[in-house]
Amino acid sequence: MKKLVILIVICLSNISFGQEVKRFESSRGVSHLCGEFNVEVLEEDENFQKWFVKNYEEFPEVEKQKWAKKLKDVEVDIYLGTWCGDSKRWVPRFVKIWDDLGLKREQLKFIALYDSTKENTYKQSPDGEEKGKGIHRVPTFIFKRNQEEIARIVETPNNSLEVDIKQIAMDCPSKPNYRVANYFMKEFQEKNIDEIYENYSDYYRKAYYTDSYSELNTAGRVFAESGDLSKAIIIFRINSRIHSYEPRAYSNLAYALELDSKYEEAIENYEKVLLLDRSNESAKEGLKELRNK
Missing domain, CATH: 3.40.30.10 (Glutaredoxin)
Structure with missing residues (x-):
């Protein structure tokens, strides 16, 4: 009987650690x-x-x-x-x-x-x-x-x-x-896009407390990659205004706008990238594709 109990315990243990990886x-x-x-x-x-x-x-x-x-x-x-x-x-x-x-x-x-x-x-x-x-x-x-x-x-x-x-x-x-990115994430969970746009200027002011360009950029990428383009565009747009001399800020905004079929605005932002970084091949390729559409 003791052997049976031990065997059952071992089997259960193997099941618990046999989770599909x-x-x-x-x-x-x-x-x-x-x-x-x-x-x-x-x-x-x-x-x-x-x-x-x-x-x-x-x-x-x-x-x-x-x-x-x-x-x-x-x-x-x-x-x-x-x-x-x-x-x-x-x-x-x-x-x-x-x-x-x-x-x-x-x-x-x-x-x-x-x-x-x-x-x-x-x-x-x-x-x-x-x-x-x-x-x-x-x-x-x-x-x-x-x-x-x-x-x-x-x-x-x-x-x-x-x-x-x-x-x-x-x-x-x-x-x-990353308190600003955390704040945006929480707000986007609790409010819809219309509410966010109604208080856009407040979010813009709060975003000035970011430590660097990358803080909001990473949050925006998460939204863009998960298909939540409206939220990604808001974050990228605010980030590009705050970090107006950072070509990557405009590049990410242009990319999200392109995914959302806002082609004219995407072209404008790719052009801003090239004003700051003439050698940016990604922006050149983006412009070429958009102008051919």
Whole structure:
């Protein structure tokens, strides 16, 4: 009877870890994960274990803390890219701290996103777990209690990773990085396009607090690649006004306008790219194609 019980436990264990692992191949022929997976894949698969084990083992050990008990009813959704340098750096360190604090790995859910290799899949997953979550940078750690988000860490810690986790446990989380992009993502989840346009000037003023051109550009790319062109165009248009000497801002706006069949405005923005960067072959090719339509 005891042998039968042991056999059943082993079988159940194999089933739980036998989750189908989805993969895609990058333009360089490198295998990457996409979709939900168990962390053991990062520890055991030769494609990932080198960077995962190294960053896990080299990170200093964290002593168990009383405040960690406040996280026992918290789940963390971890969105990452196995192609992303920041994910390779911070995800193993996060798991190491979680283990050292005596918390359960079952509280962690790992979702890998596509890179830009596959068309219209940038920072998306095969089953769409990221939709409506405002994911624009990886890794993103979303802390939840009773299925409600209580905090998140975006791309890199605001302080140190341990301090950020402690602040979340103590109900005083730091503001995550990329606050303007996060703000736009949240607004677009809660309001329709007409409401956004009605308050366009307010969004334009708030966007001046961006740290760099790339902050809103990445958010815009996520919308464009997922087919949400109206939101992408708003973000790219605001970004091009703020960073008016950045040719890539006009290039991305032109690309989104072209996808949305706004050809005349797309031509105008490709021309602005060439005023700033005469050697931009992408803009030249874009103009050529549009003028032939």
